[in-house]
Amino acid sequence: MGEELQGRCACGGVRYRLTEAPMFVHCCHCLDCQRQTGSAFVLNALVETARVELLAGAPARFEMPTDSGRPHGIYRCPTCGVAVWSEYGGVAALRFVRVGTLDDPRALAPSVHIYTRSKQPWVVLPPDVPAFEAYYDAKTLWPPESLARRKALFG
Ligand SMILES: [Zn+2]
């Protein structure tokens, strides 16, 4: 795993590679994600910033308004504007990489569906993937190796 996890923006100015599989993959159905993507949900692969290798370009940060007041920066190609990842809560060591920008977006399926209370009614969730009305507790859901990586980030 890992060698296929390359991605890019639409114009190819930004290229990246994940040097390890993500710790977890969120499919978020919240209204902010719907607005920010113009779609029904966002697919975010949670991975350490140190494991996102930039191969070309320099994504530019755009601040998003948030209800919580905690920062959310979306990083976009400065040329074509495509979002490649987010940083939430000022945690610079963690990236939420947009799965749809991978060369093979089918490489990463959601580990969890969150904020399903605002999901589009026509989105039918698979019965074998955990789903939550709002957020969830990573400690009870993440596999042990991912929790260990998380602990290495946050202590
Ligand atoms: Zn671009």
Ligand SMILES: [Zn+2]
């Ligand atoms: Zn969301």
